[in-house]
Amino acid sequence: MLKKIIDWLDERLHLDGLLEPFRHKTVPTHKLSCWYFFGGITLFLFLIQLLTGILLLLYYKPGANEAFESVQYIVTRVQFGWLIRSIHSWSANLMVFTAVAHMFSVLFLKAYRKPRELTWITGMLLLFLVMGFGFSGYLLPWNQLAFFATTVGTQMAGQVPLIGQPILIFLRGGPEVTGATLTRFFGFHVAVLPGLVFVLIAIHLFFVQRQGMSVPPKVEKEWEQNPSLRREMKFFPNFALREMMAWYVAIGALGVLAALFPWDLGVKADPFGAAAAGIKPEWYFLFMYQTLKFIPAHIGFIDGEVLGIMGCGVVALLWMLLPFFDRERAGGKKSWMTGIGIFALVYVIVFTVYGYVAK
Amino acid sequence: MLRNNLRRVRRTAIGGIVLLAACLSFGQAPNTCLDCHSALPEPQGVTQEKFAQDIHAQKGLTCASCHGGDPTSMDMTVAMSKAKGWKGHIDKKQVPALCGSCHSDPNFMKQYNPGLRTDQLSQYHTSMHGKQLAAGNSKVAVCTDCHSVHDIKPPSDQHSTVYPLNVAKTCSKCHADANYMKPFGIATNQYANYTTSVHYDALTKGGDLSAPTCVTCHGNHGATPPGVDKVQNVCATCHVFQAQMYGKSTHFKAFQDKNLPGCVVCHSNHAIHPPTDAMLDTGKQGVCMSCHKPGDKCDVARVNILSSLTKLDQTITSANQILHLAESSGMEVSAALGAQDQARDALTKARVTIHTYQPSLVAAEVQNGMKIANANFKAGQDAMVERNHRRIGLGICLIAIAFALFGLWLLIKKIEA
Incomplete structure (x- = not known):
């Protein structure tokens, strides 16, 4: 029966030709192949976000007077609402983690090199968008923690010279964080960001498909010297089945987190209330937050916070253009890029942990 | 020529300094008293x-x-x-009149502090201090004994002797001095008792400056111990509901007939401790059985009231425990936790209703609280059941996932064989 349907479709749409490239697609097999899975896991978590997000939309009501109550309704009254909401929150966090892991694996395996510079740039843009998803989604339950985190976050955006204030007004929908900010963030979260992400994912996957999987230089060299060592596996079904196993593991991890540690709802935002003591941003912004805390109030005649925010922006831009700074060095000398990558990874981990434990 | 010029400059300079000094001192009345008195001993x-x-x-x-x-x-x-x-x-006996010469003059006081009362002197004349002074006893307090002299600060100043936190200490200077108070034949343990009271704790530990000090109950300028039959009026200024209920109760008339000082009979006066349900019990803190006999009608009512209050208290505590356990397990029980406040309010109301001494009224409030507390307890139980269901569901899902993984692994092995 299924074969009949496929044949019927193939006769009209020539699916065979469309799927032909996938039949020949291969994935290099070596001792570091496991890192190839992170991109797929990130994509899978994004799909979970999409599905759970749509389900949440059935009950969520954006608005300062309704948002908190609607989320409360979802987690207490809606059948399996608690599970959907918890999975949405946990998979958002896991997605940031796997996206960052994917980025560092690409960096250390030097997969960003020519001709894959644009794949790196689209990947970095996707990572920024994922963080944008996190920042905008954090406010949507309209709880006290989210309210003040958004106040601080948008305040930081307002520090950018010249365009800071217009950005702040644009983000908040006014000078203060209000219900207008909530509806705006809701719009970004469910319309603007998904639209951009879909386009970028398509481009990113197109690049990966066109250019194939990158092989680390060391492995590539070994294979060139001894072609009999070259190993590859078919994308369909060999790699896809393995990827599916990783997705099952991700579902299991999400289930454990959602059932044992349901995402806290907190208390409803009160713009006139006091900010909770020791308020901190989400863990993926902690290293930046902690860095800004270390910068003195004034450096020379420049405001320390402004300098810090500008510095973060410049570093992010340079990081995105990283492939263009990596040049092959004569004599097979090691590139300094690995050193930078290790420094960045250690810096992010140390400052995230420090930001978490610091009062 | 040069000498003449120098003289002219010197004259101009001296003239300028004198003029400047005159300008600076303009408007300030010189007070030469302090020139000598600052060097004198107290x-x-x-x-x-x-x-x-x-x-x-x-x-x-x-x-x-x-x-x-x-x-x-x-x-x-x-x-x-x-x-x-x-x-x-100024002789001590003349002090009130001297202070009153300004402080009792509304027209004069308006210039400095239009909001300040001007009845302090007339109040003082009605006070025990004022009456004793009029009778010739100069050991009693006059204005300067409480407000100090030569460094008098407004009552809102933290260093003032009559700042709320300092009032009791100021009164105790005389009232806690056994030798000084001996001629008056009154107790001197009021301050020591007051420092153990719930009022003192509210003032000093709770930082509530409106909490009662000596003057709140006794008055300040018209300070007088409330009469035995007037104690209820004093307490009623804050504890309105309790006083209203007590006023309509059987105890009110019974205490009046026996000339007992109302609220003080059960709660004491200066050493008022936070009321607990143990006051209804027969133990050390119990107060009922000092008048009532075991087994009488009132004793039976006491037992019923105590047991119903204890039951409500325990139910609220149990609900609290299970709700917090559910909350720590990640369950959303904020609505029930919020409703716990209503149950606690009902318990407080039931405790206040004791002042009616009518078991049926207390029981009605307890019943109201029990309804809420039981609902909250059930919400906690339901949340825990739901938590367990989730964990069982998770276990089943994990087993299913493990099977799926095993199946995929077998499939890969088969394909690659």
């Missing part, structure tokens, strides 16, 4: 620093405002001459 000694802290000095009054004389004269015989109205030392 009680005549008053330093510039001390007097500068006095609210009267800050408002522009001088020593002469109270003591008379001419503070502008550097000549002591002129400054302290009777002709200039000098009164010298």
Whole structure:
């Protein structure tokens, strides 16, 4: 029966030709192949976000007077609402983690090199968008923690010279964080960001498909010297089945987190209330937050916070253009890029942990 | 020529300095009293620093405002001459009248503090202190004993002797001194008792400056112990509902007939401790059985009231425990936790209703609280059941996932074989 349907479709749409490239697609097999899975896991978590997000939309009501109550309704009254909401929150966090892991694996395996510079740039843009998803989604339950985190976050955006204030007004929908900010963030979260992400994912996957999987230089060299060592596996079904196993593991991890540690709802935002003591941003912004805390109030005649925010922006831009700074060095000398990558990874981990434990 | 010019410059300079000094001192009445008195020992000694802290000095009054004389004269015989109205030392008995000469004059006081009352002197005359003073007893407190002298600060100043946190200490200077109070034949343990009270804790630990101090119950300028039959009125200024209920209760008439001081009979006066349900019990803190007999009608009512209050208290505690356990397990129980406040309010209301001494009214409030507390307890139980269901569901899902993984692994092995 299924074969009949496929044949019927193939006769009209020539699916065979469309799927032909996938039949020949291969994935290099070596001792570091496991890192190839992170991109797929990130994509899978994004799909979970999409599905759970749509389900949440059935009950969520954006608005300062309704948002908190609607989320409360979802987690207490809606059948399996608690599970959907918890999975949405946990998979958002896991997605940031796997996206960052994917980025560092690409960096250390030097997969960003020519001709894959644009794949790196689209990947970095996707990572920024994922963080944008996190920042905008954090406010949507309209709880006290989210309210003040958004106040601080948008305040930081307002520090950018010249365009800071217009950005702040644009983000908040006014000078203060209000219900207008909530509806705006809701719009970004469910319309603007998904639209951009879909386009970028398509481009990113197109690049990966066109250019194939990158092989680390060391492995590539070994294979060139001894072609009999070259190993590859078919994308369909060999790699896809393995990827599916990783997705099952991700579902299991999400289930454990959602059932044992349901995402806290907190208390409803009160713009006139006091900010909770020791308020901190989400863990993926902690290293930046902690860095800004270390910068003195004034450096020379420049405001320390402004300098810090500008510095973060410049570093992010340079990081995105990283492939263009990596040049092959004569004599097979090691590139300094690995050193930078290790420094960045250690810096992010140390400052995230420090930001978490610091009062 | 040069010498003439120098003389001219010198004259101009001296003239300028004199003119500048005159300008600077313009508008300030000289107060020469402190020139000598700052060097004298107490009680005549008053330093510039001390007097500068006095609210009267800050408002522009001088020593002469109270003591008379001419503070502008550097000549002591002129400054302290009777002709200039000098009164010298103010006798203690004259102090209230002297202070009242300004403080009882609304027109005069309006210039400085339009909101300040001007009935302090007339109030004082009605006080025990005022009456004793009028009777010739100068050991009693006059204005300066409580407000200090020469460094009087407004009551809102934290360093004032009559700042809410300092009032009890100020009263205790005399009232806790056994030797001083001996001629009056009154107890001196009020301050010691007060420092153990719930009122003192609210004031000093809770930081509630409106919490009762001595003057709240006894009055300040008209300080007098409330009569035995008036205690209820004093307590009622804050504890309105309790007083209303007590006023309609059987105890009200019974206490009046026996000339018992209302609220004080059960709660004491200066050593008022936070009321607990143990006051209804027969133990050390129990108060009922000091009048009632075991097994009588009131004792039976006491037992019923106590058991119903205890039951409500325990149910609220149980609900709290299970709700917090559910909350720590990640369950959303904020609505039930919020409703716990209503249950606690009902318990408080039931405890207040005890002052009616009608078991049926207390029971009605307890029943109301029990309804809420039971609903909250059930919400906690439901949340825990739901938590367990989730964990069982998770276990089943994980087993299913493990099977799926195993199946995929077998499939890969088969394909790659």
